[in-house]
Amino acid sequence: MWKLVKCAVQGRGHVKAGTPCQDKVCTYTGNGVSVIALADGAGSARLSHFGAQRVTQFVCEEFSDHFDDWFQEPDGVLVKKQLVQKILEQLTDLRQELNCELRDLASTLLVVAAKEDCFLLIHIGDGVIGYWRDGELKVASHPENGEFANITFFTTSSNAISTMKIAKGNLGNIAGFVLMSDGTAESFYSHQTSSLAGVLAKIMKMTLIFPQEKIEKDLLESFEQVVIQRTHDDCSLALMVRPTDSFTGFEDLSQEEKCDVLEINMLTPDIKKKLARYTKIMRMINRRPSCTLVSLSREIHLKPKYTRKYLMNVLRCGLIQSCKNGHYKSSVK
Numbered sequence: 001m002w003k004l005v006k007c008a009v010q011g012r013g014h015v016k017a018g019t020p021c022q023d024k025v026c027t028y029t030g031n032g033v034s035v036i037a038l039a040d041g042a043g044s045a046r047l048s049h050f051g052a053q054r055v056t057q058f059v060c061e062e063f064s065d066h067f068d069d070w071f072q073e074p075d076g077v078l079v080k081k082q083l084v085q086k087i088l089e090q091l092t093d094l095r096q097e098l099n100c101e102l103r104d105l106a107s108t109l110l111v112v113a114a115k116e117d118c119f120l121l122i123h124i125g126d127g128v129i130g131y132w133r134d135g136e137l138k139v140a141s142h143p144e145n146g147e148f149a150n151i152t153f154f155t156t157s158s159n160a161i162s163t164m165k166i167a168k169g170n171l172g173n174i175a176g177f178v179l180m181s182d183g184t185a186e187s188f189y190s191h192q193t194s195s196l197a198g199v200l201a202k203i204m205k206m207t208l209i210f211p212q213e214k215i216e217k218d219l220l221e222s223f224e225q226v227v228i229q230r231t232h233d234d235c236s237l238a239l240m241v242r243p244t245d246s247f248t249g250f251e252d253l254s255q256e257e258k259c260d261v262l263e264i265n266m267l268t269p270d271i272k273k274k275l276a277r278y279t280k281i282m283r284m285i286n287r288r289p290s291c292t293l294v295s296l297s298r299e300i301h302l303k304p305k306y307t308r309k310y311l312m313n314v315l316r317c318g319l320i321q322s323c324k325n326g327h328y329k330s331s332v333k
Contacts, residue, residue, distance in 0.1 A: 002034040002114060003207050003332075006238040007219040011183055013232030022107070023181050023236035024052035028060035033067045035060045035113040036238040038179040040127055042106035042154055043233075047098055051091055051105025055155055058090045063113035063120065070113075071120050071168055080161045083122065087155050106154035110141075110179040112240065114171060121167040121177075124160055126152040128189045130196045132176035132204050134246050137196040139189075141165050143182060152182075176204045176241035183233030187226070200239075202257075207241045209250050209261065211331045214318050249332075250282040250319065262317055274310075277302065281310055285320050290327035 004027035014021060022041030029035070037056040041048025063070060073079050091105045098104075108125030123129055126143040144153055144163055153163040178200055180188055188197040207215050219237065227235050243249060250258070258275050259266045268274065277300045284299055285291050297307040311328060314320050321331050 002029070002240045002242045003212060004029065004034060004036055004238070004240045005207055005212055005215045005219065006036070006038075006236075007216060007223055008236035009220065009223040009228055009234065011228055011232050011234040014234060020049045021234050022049045022052060023183070023234040024049065024056050024107075025179075025236050025238045026056035026060045027238060027240070028064055030061075030064040031067070033064045033113055033115045034240055035063050035111065036177065036179055036240050038110045038127065038181060038236055038238050039107040039155075040125070040181040040183075040234070040236070042108075045104050045106040045154075047100050047104040048107050050094060050098060051155070052107035054090055054094050054105070055087055055107060055109055058087065059109070059111050059122070062086065063111065067113055067115045067118075067120065071115070071118055076166055077161075079166055080164045084155070084160050084164065091156065102156050106156040108152060108181075109155050112177040112179065114177075114240065117171050119169060119171050119174070119177075121165075123165040124153055124155055124157075124163060126182040126185075128178075128180050128185050128196070130178045130180075130200065131174050132178070132201060132241070133172070133174045135201070137198065137201050139194060139196060140167065140177070142194060143185065173244055173246060175244040175247060176207075176239060178204070178237065178239040181234065181236045183231045183235040184223075184227060184237050186231040186233075187235075188237075204239060204241045205247060205253065205257070206261075207239065208243055208247065209253075209332065210318055211333070214331075249286060251279045261319070262313060264313075277310055278314065281307075281314065282319065285328055286330050286332075290323055290329040292326050292328070296328075 006025040006027050008023045008025050010021035024039050026037045037059045039052035039056045041052040095102050108127055110127050111122040113120045123141040129141040131140050223235050280300045293304050297304045320328050
């Protein structure tokens, strides 16, 4: 089961100029398919935010409804031609609605769709697509720019077909994918080494541990306070993560990571013993529909009044939620 999260923040330059956020992100799950899509509207296109919104919504629905058709088509060039044609049809309809030119709706496009053990990746223009496998972050698709660094390709470009990148295959041990706009890449992607920042792996781990609402709230705060300070551009990110053998959740975190999540000092007396109890509690709650204070106390061999203190802390941190009749269950759906 994939967990999908997204975030988009208006850049400082656009705030100053009164320009809407031109980055748009969309996540979608349906028909056994999970899709994340991101589009960065062209700064020179006055209505690109509308084009980016239409394109992301369209591709999410399209790949959800017809994943098998796109994945099983052996002719990559045909896939590019048909997808660009469908995108242009959507933008043509929108052009008529808004009474504008097609170039006014230009945007980049990044998409990842997954069904069962298969994935499909689409990339037009700049921005970065990465993946997380066996605890390591890798780049699946680098930014595509023209002759100059500030020139890129868009869904409406005459060379959209020839510059589009597609990839498909078996997921294997891939545990996550991440899409980011060029604004976000200023913080999470090194152009010098063509590599991703390690903090993305931490975000993916936290996505598997905490509820979607908390992750998106924390991402928004981080983007508003830190990420947009490194660029004048809009910043956006979308990611999808699933448990694998290499990382299943809280119990696979390092000692330092567990302390960070629980907001406790690593120098706390008997920290290893306490973390072992937290781990047992989380393992029980994550693997059962719900647990009671009594059942948890028996499992960790601790009196209920002391077990309650552990429960109250994981409850405060948002790792679990309380139910009726004294039951507790995981916060992660």
